[in-house]
Amino acid sequence: MPSYVLGISGLYHDAAAVLLEDGKIVAAAQEERFSRLKHDAALPVRAAQYCLETAGIPVSRVDWLVFYEKPLRKFERIVSTAVATFPRSWRSFPRQMHHWLGDRLWLRANLTSAFGVSPERMMFCEHHLSHAASAFYCSPHDEAAILCVDGVGEWATTSLWRGSGSAIEPVSEVRWPHSIGLFYSAITAHLGFAVNEGEYKVMGMAAYGQPRFREEMSRLLRLDSEGGYSVDLDTFSWHWHPTEPATARLARLLGPPRFPGTPFTPRLDPLAQHHADVAASAQAATEEALLHLVRHAHAAVPAPALCLAGGVALNAVCNGRIAAEGPHAHLWVQPAAGDAGGAMGAAMWAWHGVLGNPRGPALRSCALGREVARDRTAELLADLGARFDDLGDDAPERAGRDLAEGKVVAWVDGREEWGPRALGQRSILADPRSAEVAERVNRSVKFREPFRPFAPSVRAGAAPRYFDIPAAAASTSRFMLSTHPVLPEAQAGLAAVTHVDGTARVQVVDADTSPRFDRLLGAFEEATGVPVLLNTSFNLKGEPLVSTPVDALAAFARSDLDTLYLNGFRVERMR
Amino acid sequence: MGLFRRAWLTVVSEVAWRIPGRPQRLLAAFALAERGSMLDMLSAVELTERRGLRKLYFRHALDEARHAALFAGRVRSLGAIGRAEAAIEDSGQLVEAGVVAGTTLFERLGEEEFLSFVYVAEADAVEQFEVLLARRLPDPETAATLHRILKDEHFHVSYARTEVERAAAAGRPMRRSMALHRWRRVGQAWLRFSSDFGALMGGFWLGLAYVVGVGPFRLLGRLEPGGWQRPERGGSSLAAARTEG
Amino acid sequence: MNQPPPPRAWLLRLGTAGALLSMLAHGSRWWMLPLVLFLLVMGAGLLFVASFPYVAPFIYTAI
Incomplete structure (x- = not known):
């Protein structure tokens, strides 16, 4: 049993x-x-x-x-x-x-x-x-250094472990109230975004600025010679204030905070540019701190692989730098x-x-959540009076053609994703070549801030033609967990998914683990010659990823999407 | 209860809508209620056994989503501050405000009870909006928004009433069910008050505990230093795994 | 969930309080024991009042 x-x-x-x-x-x-x-x-x-x-x-x-x-x-x-x-x-x-x-x-x-x-x-x-x-047990590595960085757990805010076979041993930890995760959250709040929600926005905003507050940041987040760090507890107040993560000293150091909801127009508004510079400085400080910790991890646990987890490990820009500049040959991040x-x-x-049981195979796919039942979906579509076609197994090819015609498509297929990234099970897809498409998706499909970038999904064999992905990022790029440069010659052709700094948080799609999504990419490639798609999570602002057909249809009806693919059914726009 | 309720609504609205900054909070509360209602209606679309009602529930859900966006838009236009801003952005506020609980209304009530609840809640909303408009309490743009929303609310009342009457004609005790919902709403309002009052009083007593209990230990407490430290850990034995929880 | 009836919550809470005190007694922050004991007594009071939500405001007022 x-x-x-x-x-x-x-x-x-x-x-x-x-x-x-x-x-x-x-x-x-x-x-x-x-x-x-x-x-x-x-x-x-x-x-x-x-x-x-x-x-x-x-x-x-x-x-x-x-x-x-x-x-x-x-x-x-x-x-x-x-x-x-x-x-x-x-x-x-x-x-x-x-x-x-x-x-x-x-x-x-x-x-x-x-x-x-x-x-x-x-x-x-x-x-x-x-x-x-x-991170470790899901990875394919038998020996690894494991680094966890987040806000706070019980006492630890950063911890280093040695993973070997089925055993994980503690090596060292940085304790509360010193925390890189809370440092980043405090800057997130300073920039007018919600903590635990707006950190991605800071990352997106950072690309528009210059890190000209490096010195100030180095006073707030101090790296020590032992490979660790501490934070300035006179400026931050998360350890004693219930709602404010920083005191007035932060504004004295970094300038006025950004009021929530203020339009972000960096090239027109000096204050917006100032805030972009603050974001860039915080992001740069976080990247430097992470690299500092990773180098220490390699010295303390000299294994070729590094496993990362904790909320800070979702900072795809940091992960990209760790893969490119860090000492480890392999990077694995829990999706x-x-x-x-x-x-x-x-x-x-x-x-x-x-319980001492041996390790199993590594996690290769994030499709671990709820699946759409086709008979229930057909019944629902009929009850709602939707106009739809049952394409069955031909849906990827038809979706590829729709995308080639410039349509913005919602794609719901199979079991939903584990983790915050849409990886081709609950995705909004669009042509990656045109910046206008990206603007349209931001403005009238997802209703989100215009400075936030979109990620590309690329067929595995074609990835090196478009992106500079280091070998260490082979696994992180499968789960859209690291950001890498778009090759200069490819940037103009991928305008919708190349961020302002020339990078992209790319997903490399493997035909073995995502066969239908790979076919969809193949169909788009056949029509356009480009094996890349814009891929963003299928949700509306402030809502989680859609899960059921009802969620999908409600999001579809409330946005400017052109077509919805619901597990083989192609649904036309409902007016 | 009708006349008494209308008088009560008039008095409360007259006071609440004239306090500076309060309209934003009230509109944010409306936005939250509409978002919560959208989730309930989508759950009804998912779970209903009466396939003929699905389309109505779905339309109702989309209406509620639109209303939530309209109210949120008004909050922003009026200059959202603090809690009002958070209320329109953050899902957690739906839980904090008691708008959603562990299960949806449809799951808790079942189809007929749900429909009678929808009728009661929508009719109450219509009455509330009508009082606000009759007393000219909201600013002109908000009033225009309320007029737009009222049209939808009348439709919701109408379809729910049709279904409730149909159930009553089939011998179901719908009048009793609606009366129970009305009293339940009063009960829930009291529970919300009780919870808020409890938080206030608990805060007072715990504040006192802070002064007399925590203060004397101040000299013994210290924050951890920065940098890497040696971990204090209980290990991975089964006995250790079962402790400290 | 289709579940068996849980043991009495108050007994489990008592066990948790004991585990907390024992953890403190055996750790480096043993000096927090009296403070935590004091807080646990207050917590018991809060939980007791909260378990009568309809009359809680009256109990608070009476206190």
Whole structure:
């Protein structure tokens, strides 16, 4: 009889559930795809339900439920910090205690009542160990240095591990309140974006600026000679203020903060250019810090491979630089590197690290979520009076032709993606050659800021003709996790997906793991000679990726998309 | 309850809409409610057994999405600040404001109860908007927005009423169900108040605990230094894995 | 989820409180024990009042 381990993350942001059957991933899903609340933090009851349904088992068959944190350690850190920052923490202490004493501290009871698993069958994995496991056990490497960088877990904000076979051993860690993740979030807030949501926007904005605040940044984020770092705790206030991550000193150092929602016109407005320069400086400081940590990791754990996880590992520009300039021959990043990935890591840690089972194959595809049932889809389309054709297996070729005609296409195919990136299961696709298309997708399809870039998807064999992808990034580029230069001669032909700094967060599509998406790219190539497409996540502003046909049709109806492909059905625009 | 409710709405609206900055918050709350309602309607599209109603639910969901965008647009035009800004951007606010819970309304209520709830909620919204317009409380642009939205709300009331009447004609106790929904809405408002009041009082007591409990330990507390540190870890044994949770 | 009835939440919470105190007693922050004990008592009070949501405002007022 197979053994089942259910990994759970949640209660901060990006709650998720992952089910392993004898160590093999059966299903993995984020709660937001079910609740439709972006970054949903609630205990992932519906995601877990989906995982169990996919395996066809009741919850009583689950051998172990593994939570991705040790809440008592976290509580210890919160109380200890309140003591150390007395009396400045007078505003944050009552809020945090109300939250913790009223609910979060009693996790064992809450998990029991939410999931129906007996407390004797629960394990709790340290937050950073969950991240480390999510990167290492999913990677193809037997020996690796593992680096985790995020906001904060229990105490660790950055941690280094040695992965060997089925074992992960701690090497060293940087502790709260010193945190690169929180440094980046503080700058995100300073630039008028929401923390835990707007970090991608800072990355996009950075390309429009010059890093002329390098010196100021080096005072805020100080790299030491031991390969570590510390932050300026006189400027940052995340350890004692409930809502403001920085004091007024930050504005004195970096100039006035950006008001949320201010139009961004860097070449016309000096203040916007100033903010772009701040973004560029913060991004450069983060990249330097990450490279500094990676070099230390290589010295402390001299393995040819580096595995990365934690929210900061979703900074694709940093990953691109680590692959190009870092000392490791191979880079592997968990596709759901943020807290969602903790669910996968916690489950895998229990299976391999605690229960001592040998490693399985590496993660090769992110198509681990819900699938669209074709009969339900046909019924739904008929009920809604949609105009549609059933193309069945010919959908990729027809979609390729639609794209060649300049249409903006939504593509829903198979199981949805694990992690924040759309990789050809829930994507909006368009012709990558024209900058006007990109502008249209930003303005009237996704309703998002015009400075945010779009990513390209390219057929594996053609990638070297368009992009300068270092060998170390072979795996990260499959999951759209690293940014690389677009070759100068290819930039004009890929205007919609080449960012202002000449780079792109490219996805290299492998025909083995994404056969239908590869066929779609092939059809577009046949019509245009270009084996590349603009690929952005199929969601509208402020919403998670679409999951079901109903989500897809609702997003389709509310945007300016031309055509929707829904698991083989081609749906015309609904007016 | 009708006359009493209208009088109550009039008094509350007269006060609330005249406080500076308050209209933004109220409009943000409307935007949140519409977003929450959209999620409920999409869940109904997904789950309904009555295929004939699917298209109506879907149209209703799209209306709610449009209304949410219209209200959010008004919040921005009026100069959103603080919580109002967050409310229109952040999904977490839907949970905080109690607009969405662990399950959707359709999942909790089932088809008929859901329809009677839709009728009650939409009729209440119509009444609320009519009071606001009659008292000329919103600015002219917001009033124009409310007029546009009212047309859709009348349609929602109308289709929900048709379905409720159909169910009543089939012998279902719909009148009782609608009365229960009305009282449930009052109960939920009280629970929201209770929760907010609890947070306030809890904050007071915990603030007191901070002064008398945390203060005396100040000299013992220290922040961790920066740089790499040796990790303190419990290991990967099964016994260690089951602790600290 | 199709689940067996959970054990009584209060017993589990008591176990969690014990585990927390034990963790502190065996670690370097043992000096936080009295403070955390004090907070746990307050937490029990908060949880108790919150378990009667309809009358909670009256209980708070009475206190």
